[in-house]
Amino acid sequence: MAFQDDTERLTEKSKPIFLLTATIKNSYRTSHQPKLLVVHVEKPGAKEAADRLNFTMDEKARQEAGSAESGNSYLLRLALDPGQYEIRGLTSLASSFPINAMFFAPMHSPLEVSGNGVFYLGHIAATVRERQGNEFKAGPSIPLIDQAVAGASGGTFDITITDRLDVDEPAFRAKFPALAGVPIKKAILPAFDRAKAQQWWELH
Numbered sequence: 001m002a003f004q005d006d007t008e009r010l011t012e013k014s015k016p017i018f019l020l021t022a023t024i025k026n027s028y029r030t031s032h033q034p035k036l037l038v039v040h041v042e043k044p045g046a047k048e049a050a051d052r053l054n055f056t057m058d059e060k061a062r063q064e065a066g067s068a069e070s071g072n073s074y075l076l077r078l079a080l081d082p083g084q085y086e087i088r089g090l091t092s093l094a095s096s097f098p099i100n101a102m103f104f105a106p107m108h109s110p111l112e113v114s115g116n117g118v119f120y121l122g123h124i125a126a127t128v129r130e131r132q133g134n135e136f137k138a139g140p141s142i143p144l145i146d147q148a149v150a151g152a153s154g155g156t157f158d159i160t161i162t163d164r165l166d167v168d169e170p171a172f173r174a175k176f177p178a179l180a181g182v183p184i185k186k187a188i189l190p191a192f193d194r195a196k197a198q199q200w201w202e203l204h
């Protein structure tokens with residue numbers, strides 16, 4: 001992710017930077033709170049590794065309370081070349097010995113990158129609750145015991161995307177010196193499309 005080094009500075013030649021925050025919470029099996037590992041970004045029709053960009057968490061991103069009330073939160077910074085993308089989703093891990101369970105919060109959010117600058121995409125709240133009927137699962141079914149105990153296979157994600165720039169901008173500026181004096185423009189992602197996420201899950 002961008003700004004891993006406090007000496008980094010933005011210039012006219014810097015890639016566009018996209019800021020967003022995320023909170024992952026498990027309200028279904030509250031003793032198993034997922035920690036975000038990767039933000040998956042893909043180019044349209046991605047068929048090879050070069051078309052799939054994986055932004056892994058670093059210490060600067062993590063704001064992990066781990067409580068059932070607040071879950072775990074993150075400051076995300078995506079540097080992207082101009083082009084069309086889709087934020088495919090968020091992979092997280094709930095690890096509580098002896099249980100290790102993987103979760104995937106689907107996003108499928110279109111993102112167009114065209115000009116330089118710093119852009120704020122919004123706040124993602126991804127909360128696990130118990131599945132009803134054939135709703136998409138919050139994670140794979142295998143391994144059966146781990147995924148079931150943590151609520152990944154028996155749960156689904158409710159996802160909302162909101163404009164929380166008034167809260168998030170000060171947090172980013174306090175953490176990343178590269179943003180000093182740099183304007184942050186809004187480019188809020190569209191609302192989560194549950195029907196699209198359901199269709200993708202059924203096809204995959």
